[in-house]
Amino acid sequence: MTGIAIADEVRAALAAGQAVVALESTILSHGLPPGRNRKVAERLEAVVREAGAVPATIAVLDGTIQVGLSEDQLDRVCAPGSGLVKLSRRDLGPAMALKQDGATTVASTAAIAHEAGIGVFGTGGLGGVHLPLPGRHTSWDVSADLDALAEIPILVVSSGVKSVLDIEATLELLETRSVPVIGYQTDHFPAFYLRESAFKVAWRVENPQQAAAVVAAHRQAPGQSGVLLANPVPPEYEMDRELHDRLLAEGLKRLDEQGVQGRDVTPVLLEHFHTASGGTSLDVNEALVVSNVTLAAQVAADLAAR
Numbered sequence: 001m002t003g004i005a006i007a008d009e010v011r012a013a014l015a016a017g018q019a020v021v022a023l024e025s026t027i028l029s030h031g032l033p034p035g036r037n038r039k040v041a042e043r044l045e046a047v048v049r050e051a052g053a054v055p056a057t058i059a060v061l062d063g064t065i066q067v068g069l070s071e072d073q074l075d076r077v078c079a080p081g082s083g084l085v086k087l088s089r090r091d092l093g094p095a096m097a098l099k100q101d102g103a104t105t106v107a108s109t110a111a112i113a114h115e116a117g118i119g120v121f122g123t124g125g126l127g128g129v130h131l132p133l134p135g136r137h138t139s140w141d142v143s144a145d146l147d148a149l150a151e152i153p154i155l156v157v158s159s160g161v162k163s164v165l166d167i168e169a170t171l172e173l174l175e176t177r178s179v180p181v182i183g184y185q186t187d188h189f190p191a192f193y194l195r196e197s198a199f200k201v202a203w204r205v206e207n208p209q210q211a212a213a214v215v216a217a218h219r220q221a222p223g224q225s226g227v228l229l230a231n232p233v234p235p236e237y238e239m240d241r242e243l244h245d246r247l248l249a250e251g252l253k254r255l256d257e258q259g260v261q262g263r264d265v266t267p268v269l270l271e272h273f274h275t276a277s278g279g280t281s282l283d284v285n286e287a288l289v290v291s292n293v294t295l296a297a298q299v300a301a302d303l304a305a306r
C-alpha cells in the first residue's frame with residue numbers, strides 16, 4: 001500500500017513469521033506529559049524485545065504512515081509542543097493528503113497494523129462509550145475504537161476501558177458487535193486505574209499460551225472481528241478508589257464547564273487525573289501499559305511459534 005512506510009526490522013520480522021507487536025502513539029503525544037512519554041516509549045519497546053517480539057510503534061509523519069519508528073522519529077512524536085494531531089481512523093486520509101504529523105489512536109493503529117500484517121497490539125485503555133454530561137440522558141460520544149475492534153481481526157491487550165467511561169454501555173456495545181472480551185486471570189472487566197469494574201467478563205484465560213490459543217481459534221471461527229484481552233493493572237499500582245472517584249467527578253465537571261468536545265475529551269480527562277493526583281495516575285498509567293504490552297508480546301511470541 002502506498003503511503004505506508006514499514007521499518008526494515010518490522011518488515012523482515014513479518015516476512016520471517018516472527019512476532020511483531022503494534023504500539024500506538026496517541027498515548028505518547030496526548031496521554032502522557034513530555035519527558036515521561038519518551039521514557040515510556042523506550043520502555044515499551046524494550047519489554048516487547050525482552051519477550052522475543054519486534055515493536056512497531058505507529059504514527060503519521062509528514063503525511064506518511066510509519067510502522068516502526070526510529071529513535072529520531074520517537075523523539076519527534078514525544079517532543080514538547082510537537083503539535084501532533086490525534087488521528088482516529090477517519091483522520092488518516094486528511095492527514096496524509098495535507099502532509100500532517102499525527103498520533104494514531106487504538107482505532108487507527110489497529111487498522112494500520114492489520115494492513116501491515118501485524119496481528120497483536122498492546123495499549124493502555126481502549127476508548128468506549130462516554131458518560132453523559134450533567135443534565136443529559138445519553139452520550140453520543142462513542143469511541144471509534146469499538147468499531148475498529150468489531151471490524152479488524154487483531155488482538156488488542158488493554159486494561160479494559162478507561163474508568164472515565166460508561167463501562168456497562170461499552171461492554172454491551174462490544175457484545176452487540178460480537179467482539180470477544182477475555183479476562184486475563186480475572187472474572188471482572190478491569191477499569192484502567194482500578195483492577196475491577198462492577199462488570200464480569202464471559203471468558204477468562206490464565207496465561208499467554210491460553211490467550212494465543214483463543215486468538216488462533218477465533219481467527220478460524222466464522223465471522224471476523226478483533227479480540228479484546230483485558231488485563232488488570234498490577235495490584236501494587238492500583239489507584240486508591242476514593243482518590244479515583246474524586247478525580248473522576250472533578251474531571252467530568254471540568255469537561256462540562258470548559259465545554260470540552262470530541263477528540264479532546266479523553267486527553268483532558270487524563271490530564272486532569274495526572275495533575276490533580278500529583279503524578280500518581282502517571283505511575284498507574286505507565287505500569288498498566290507496560291504490563292499490557294509485555295503480555296501482548298508474550299501472546300505474539302506464542303502465536304508466531306504455532
Ligand code: PSU
Nearest residue numbers: 026027031105106124125127143263266
Ligand atoms: N490508553 C492510554 N492513554 C491514552 C489512550 C489509551 O493509556 O491516551 C488513547 C488511545 O489512543 C485511545 C484513545 O484510542 O485514548 C481514545 O480516545 P477517544 O476516547 O477520543 O476515542
Ligand code: MN
Nearest residue numbers: 141142143262
Ligand atoms: Mn470520543
